[in-house]
Amino acid sequence: xxxxxxxxxxxxxxxxxxxxxxxxxxxxxxxxxxxxxxxxxxxxxxxxxxxxxxxxxxxxxxxxxxxxxxxxxxxxxxxxxxxxxxxxxxxxxxxxxxxxxxxxxxxxxxxxxxxxxxxxxxxxxxxxxxxxxxxxxxxxxxxxxxxxxxxxxxxxxxxxxxxxxxxxxxxxxxxxxxxxxxxxxxxxxxxxxxxxxxxxxxxxxxxxxxxxxxxxxxxxxxxxxxxxxxxxxxxxxxxxxxxxxxxxxxxxxxxxxxxxxxxxxxxxxxxxxxxxxxxxxxxxxxxxxxxxxxxxxxxxxxxxxxxxxxxxxxxxxxxxxxxxxxxxxxxxxxxxxxxxxxxxxxxxxxxxxxxxxxxxxxxxxxxxxxxxxxxxxxxxxxxxxxxxxxxxxxxxx
Amino acid sequence: xxxxxxxxxxxxxxxxxxxxxxxxxxxxxxxxxxxxxxxxxxxxxxxxxxxxxxxxxxxxxxxxxxxxxxxxxxxxxxxxxxxxxxxxxxxxxxxxxxxxxxxxxxxxxxxxxxxxxxxxxxxxxxxxxxxxxxxxxxxxxxxxxxxxxxxxxxxxxxxxxxxxxxxxxxxxxxxxxxxxxxxxxxxxxxxxxxxxxxxxxxxxxxxxxxxxxxxxxxxxxxxxxxxxxxxxxxxxxxxxxxxxxxxxxxxxxxxxxxxxx
Numbered sequence: 001x002x003x004x005x006x007x008x009x010x011x012x013x014x015x016x017x018x019x020x021x022x023x024x025x026x027x028x029x030x031x032x033x034x035x036x037x038x039x040x041x042x043x044x045x046x047x048x049x050x051x052x053x054x055x056x057x058x059x060x061x062x063x064x065x066x067x068x069x070x071x072x073x074x075x076x077x078x079x080x081x082x083x084x085x086x087x088x089x090x091x092x093x094x095x096x097x098x099x100x101x102x103x104x105x106x107x108x109x110x111x112x113x114x115x116x117x118x119x120x121x122x123x124x125x126x127x128x129x130x131x132x133x134x135x136x137x138x139x140x141x142x143x144x145x146x147x148x149x150x151x152x153x154x155x156x157x158x159x160x161x162x163x164x165x166x167x168x169x170x171x172x173x174x175x176x177x178x179x180x181x182x183x184x185x186x187x188x189x190x191x192x193x194x195x196x197x198x199x200x201x202x203x204x205x206x207x208x209x210x211x212x213x214x215x216x217x218x219x220x221x222x223x224x225x226x227x228x229x230x231x232x233x234x235x236x237x238x239x240x241x242x243x244x245x246x247x248x249x250x251x252x253x254x255x256x257x258x259x260x261x262x263x264x265x266x267x268x269x270x271x272x273x274x275x276x277x278x279x280x281x282x283x284x285x286x287x288x289x290x291x292x293x294x295x296x297x298x299x300x301x302x303x304x305x306x307x308x309x310x311x312x313x314x315x316x317x318x319x320x321x322x323x324x325x326x327x328x329x330x331x332x333x334x335x336x337x338x339x340x341x342x343x344x345x346x347x348x349x350x351x352x353x354x355x356x357x358x359x360x361x362x363x364x365x366x367x368x369x370x371x372x373x374x375x376x377x378x379x380x381x382x383x384x385x386x387x388x389x390x391x392x393x394x395x396x397x
Numbered sequence: 398x399x400x401x402x403x404x405x406x407x408x409x410x411x412x413x414x415x416x417x418x419x420x421x422x423x424x425x426x427x428x429x430x431x432x433x434x435x436x437x438x439x440x441x442x443x444x445x446x447x448x449x450x451x452x453x454x455x456x457x458x459x460x461x462x463x464x465x466x467x468x469x470x471x472x473x474x475x476x477x478x479x480x481x482x483x484x485x486x487x488x489x490x491x492x493x494x495x496x497x498x499x500x501x502x503x504x505x506x507x508x509x510x511x512x513x514x515x516x517x518x519x520x521x522x523x524x525x526x527x528x529x530x531x532x533x534x535x536x537x538x539x540x541x542x543x544x545x546x547x548x549x550x551x552x553x554x555x556x557x558x559x560x561x562x563x564x565x566x567x568x569x570x571x572x573x574x575x576x577x578x579x580x581x582x583x584x585x586x587x588x589x590x591x592x593x594x595x596x597x598x599x600x601x602x603x604x605x606x607x608x609x610x611x612x613x614x615x616x617x618x619x620x621x622x623x624x625x626x627x628x629x630x631x632x633x634x635x636x637x638x639x640x641x642x643x644x645x646x647x648x649x650x651x652x653x654x655x656x657x658x
Contacts, residue, residue: 022496024453024522025547026571028556167459173450180452181576187551188574285497285523286450298471299501300449 006326007252007319013201013289016325018318021200023288026184030192031200031288033107038202041106042099042209054098055213058131059088061095063214065221065377070349077370080225081352081380082214082247089124091355091382092211092243093195097124099210100193101132109191111135115179117144117172117239118310118357119151120382121195126160136160139178141171144309151386169303171312172239176287196240197317200288204245204317211246218377219250226375233258233370236379237360238331239275239310241317243381248329258330259323260368262360263316264306265333275304277316278324278331286314291321307336307390308356310382338363340394343384355382356390400489400517401543401566404440405602405623412624413615413652414441414604415631416493418461419478420470421447422635427470427478430635433645435488438653443520443626444479446472446494453522455578457629461636472502476514483515491545493520504533508540518543518566530563537565545569550590557597564601570594570622572607578629580608583617591621612656627652 006016013019013035021031041047055061063083072079084092104112112129114136116122122138129136138155142164145152155162168174176198183192197204197211215234222231234251236244238261251257266274274280274294281292286301294302294314304314323329342362347353354362358381370376384391404412415434419427427444434442447462447470454462472494479490492511499507499521511519519542521529526546529537537544543566548557550573560568573580573587583591587608594603605618606626618625631648638644 020525020528022523022525025526025552026453026549026574028525028549029551029553167463168449177450177452181455184453185575282501284500285495287452288523293497295497295501297501298473299498300466301497 009201009205013205015318015322017283018289018291018321018325019201019204020290021288022285022290023200024184026187030183030187035202037107038103038206041103047102047106051099051102055095059094059098060086061213062217062221063087065218065225067225068350071346074349075365075370076372078226078375079365080222080375080377082218082377084214084243084379084381085352085354085358085383089120089127090385091120091124092214092246093121093124094127095213095246096195096207096210096242097121097128097193100206101128101134104191104193105132107191109189111186111190112193113137113139113179113182113190114193114195115139115172115175116195117141117175117312118308118355119144119148119155119386120310122160122162123151123154123158125193125195126155126158129160130158137182138162139165139175139182141169141175142166143170144172144175147390148309148386149389171304171309173301173304173314180287196242197245197319198240198287198289198315204289204319207242208245208249208319211242212249214243214246214379215248215250218247222377228375230254230257231377232374233260233376234379235260235262235361235364235376237262237311237357237381238316238320239264239313239357240315241320243379245317245319247377247379252328259328260364261320261329261331262334262364263331264308264311264360265335266305266307268335269333273305274333275306275312275314276333277314279333281316289318291318292316292324307394308339308360310355310357311360332364332367334360334363336394338366340391343391344395352380353384354380355384356387358382399541399543400487401441404489405567408440410623411619412440412604413438414443414624414626415439416443416445416626416628417631417635418445418447418458418465419475420465420468421461421632422464424468424470426641427475428482429641430645431482431486433642435486437646437649439488439649440624441489441491443491443493444475446475446492446498448495448498451495453576455576455629457632458577461632472498476510479514479516486515489517490515491518491520492516496521496523505536508536508542512540512542516542518545520545520569522547526560526563547571550574554597557599561599561601567602567604567623568599569626570603570605572605572609572618575607577607580610580614582613583608588617591618595621612652612654615652616656
């Protein structure tokens with residue numbers, strides 16, 4: 001399936017100017033092995049069957065496409081929610097974790113490491129490791145350990161070792177650094193199960209392909225629900241970009257579908273307390289790939305901030321960088337307050353508490369005028385249980 | 398002639414290269430550290446450009462980098478500091494930096510300015526050799542700069558041959574599956590790895606790094622390879638030092654002492 005549209009990476013892992021594999025020599029053999037094998041494994045029929053069965057029977061796919069009637073009338077348009085929050089473990093992250101654990105098995109690796117921000121990827125990884133009887137170590141920024149306490153406890157109950165990372169801002173970026181250091185130290189037996197469309201090639205493509213199941217389902221679900229072939233717009237939140245890549249994937253080559261992405265504005269793009277990479281980032285190299293990165297004039301990475309731990313990252317994956325550079329997707333910065341308001345609104349109108357990450361995508365409804373003729377899909381990437389403490393702290397009752 | 402090439406032509410063994418983080422312990426200590434290292438017998442000096450996210454480095458260099466950045470050091474300032482010490486210093490100098498600060502500075506501009514500041518080579522751990530050979534070789538050649546490749550215990554022989562064929566200056570032999578850091582002694586497995594490399598008949602000199610911390614590991618590494626690089630252990634010595642000159646003299650003397658005596 002090496003179809004070369006401009007939205008697939010070339011052999012070296014570049015989407016236009018973005019991507020590649022900028023890893024120290026210590027990781028060269030591991031990355032090279034993955035590059036050489038991942039497409040064959042993903043296309044292998046036994047892999048596909050096992051993956052499909054686990055997605056359906058274990059993770060609860062397909063997830064519903066829900067026409068959100070009250071939200072739609074509130075905004076005077078047609079809103080459909082893709083309910084990734086209803087998957088096992090409560091977010092889209094499980095799609096990727098299941099695929100990569102099967103890949104790790106086929107590579108003969110026994111020890112799994114992962115990074116996590118909000119903890120959803122950590123929980124998904126701990127879950128699939130428990131399911132497969134594999135050892136699991138999750139690196140998590142010490143600040144995130146505090147603000148996502150329930151997920152830390154879930155990972156531990158699932159048998160994973162959670163290692164708090166105290167460097168930097170003690171968030172997702174620092175967790176990735178530490179996971180990479182672990183991989184450098186244990187290259188032979190360890191598989192690094194990356195949670196987003198970041199990192200050296202082939203990870204961005206691998207994760208996007210595994211998450212593409214989201215829009216694959218939409219291709220048949222949306223016509224059934226709406227009586228139309230294609231939505232007018234697809235909305236998603238963006239940190240590293242895995243849920244956005246998955247929900248955009250099968251619409252990338254359909255230019256009539258607008259692709260709209262919400263990045264974490266934090267306290268506001270101009271405040272310095274933000275994770276709005278497209279708004280502020282410049283081309284750079286972080287965590288093994290070339291993409292937009294928030295950095296200072298000396299090339300030091302700027303510590304990001306967002307109320308949402310899953311979006312608290314100073315980079316963005318190369319596919320999404322490319323979608324921005326080519327104008328295929330439009331990016332908007334959504335502030336903490338706007339995301340919190342969207343959280344409350346969805347809870348009251350639809351009886352659904354979204355993850356703070358997903359709430360950033362919902363908040364786009366306030367920013368972008370849609371008409372009564374528009375039919376739009378919002379990827380509800382995760383549920384908000386993990387965020388209750390944070391939500392209560394910010395919006396009270 | 399490039400000072401790295403001259404060093405390896407004139408000296409075939411026991412080459413001691415010392416890494417330190419520029420701007421550490423104080424923003425303006427860079428020049429004093431280089432002078433002290435030159436005076437007390439370092440054969441080669443690697444000037445570390447601190448980066449906020451040093452994924453190949455262990456805790457000691459992570460912390461020295463953090464502190465140097467907090468001290469306000471920048472690549473621009475490092476190059477100015479180097480110009481101060483260049484005169485009269487015959488010790489080869491290398492810049493070791495992750496790729497992102499270099500790209501922000503501008504790679505071509507850096508090659509120009511680094512050469513002007515007396516730099517002989519660069520070590521950029523996250524720049525793939527293939528990309529260097531394809532895109533940057535020419536500009537390095539123009540400024541007579543060496544780009545140092547790394548190899549590791551996991552590097553297959555075919556790739557070792559490839560890196561050797563295109564190798565410039567020396568090959569940086571990463572001693573173990575690890576980030577940079579301090580170890581007391583090398584394992585049998587590591588020693589066997591050094592020995593195996595020494596028998597491959599490579600044209601590029603081999604210098605071991607990562608885990609060289611004392612007279613024992615320095616001896617072990619240089620028994621089979623041309624030289625060794627010490628980094629974290631020296632940074633620890635600097636951290637505790639009140640006098641850079643004295644700390645450097647003691648550190649290098651201890652490192653080169655006969656461990657059996």
